[in-house]
Amino acid sequence: KQQYEGPFRLIFSWKYVGVIFTLLGSLLVVLYFIWQKKVDERERSRKMMIGRARIGGEWELTNMEGKLEGSKDLLGKWLLIYFGFTNCPDICPVEIEKLVDVIDILDREDAKVDILPIFISVDPERDTIERVRRYCAEFSPKLRGYTGTKEQVGKVAKAFRIYHSEGPHTKGLKKTDPDDYIVDHTVICYLIDPDGQFHDYYGQNRRAREIAQVIKMKALQWDMKHGKAGKSWIDKLSSMISNDTKDVDQKTTNLENSKQNTTVAVA
Incomplete structure (x- = not known):
């Protein structure tokens, strides 16, 4: 069954x-x-x-007018901070020029980012107020310079995790000549937001236009998070899209010109 x-x-x-x-x-x-x-x-x-x-926090140093100024006085603005020294032979000038280029790129935008370029000396022994003022003027009238006592500079450098160390001292030809030495230091630009908080950092390998694009996006995100987007956010976004389109068009044109030149050379 x-x-x-x-x-x-x-x-x-x-x-x-x-x-x-x-x-x-x-x-x-x-x-x-x-x-x-x-x-x-x-x-x-x-x-x-x-x-x-x-990283970062509150700080106070002497500005180029000889007055104490610091993070509290600069609240409400984005800051792009670079630590260096006026006797730097090569790296500092290149990095400061790049920093100024970033600010110039951002200032040319239709919807600008309210940002200040900051130079902080890690060589307080030689970098007097006048010396810092002349040094900054060589790069841009927008660049703000700061110096201070060894203790003040050391405190700020420690807050930003900036390594700095004086190299061997060599005497000048005359007894009155100051010591000559190089200051080994961390090569980084710090981005500080309008609340005075560390927001991002950029090393030597980052180009000015790339940094400017990143800062624009960071500023947009910050505005949105703090309810400050509004029409300015739309303007900034439109500006970014427009500039990106121009960059693509320019690269395409350069590529086509390069191909034409290659064709002519072969012919």
Whole structure:
């Protein structure tokens, strides 16, 4: 006699039990990866916040007018800060020129970012107020310079995690000549937001236009987060799209001209 195989026997057969366990296992794996991704994102966010909290902060130095000025006086503006010294033979001039180029690029935009270029000396022994003033004037009238006592400069450098160390001193030809030496220091530009908080940093490998584009996007994001987007946000976004389009068009034109020149040369 044939036995009747009802629906319950079919449903609970080992085959379907295996399929169900496979599906449940796959679902658990997916849920685990989703959970792990959220944990990783929270950890990255936590590390970023810790990093920001450990860089920068309140500072005060002597400006080019001989007055004490610092982070509290500059609140409400974006700051692009570079640490260097006026006797620097090559690296500092190149980096400061790049910093000024970034500001000039941003100032040419239809919707400008309110940003100040800042130079802070890590050589207080030689960099007097007058010397810093003359040095900054060589690059741009927009550039603000700061110096201070050895203790003041050391405190600011420590807050921004700036390494700086004087090299061997060599005496001049005359006894009255000052010592000549190089100051080894960290080469980084720091971006500080209008709240006075560390926001980003840029090393030697970043170009001026690239940095300017990043700062524009950071400023847009900051405006949106603080409810200051409005029409200015739309203007800035339109400006960014327009400039990006111009860059692409220019690169295309340069490529076409290059191809034409190559064709003529071959002919």
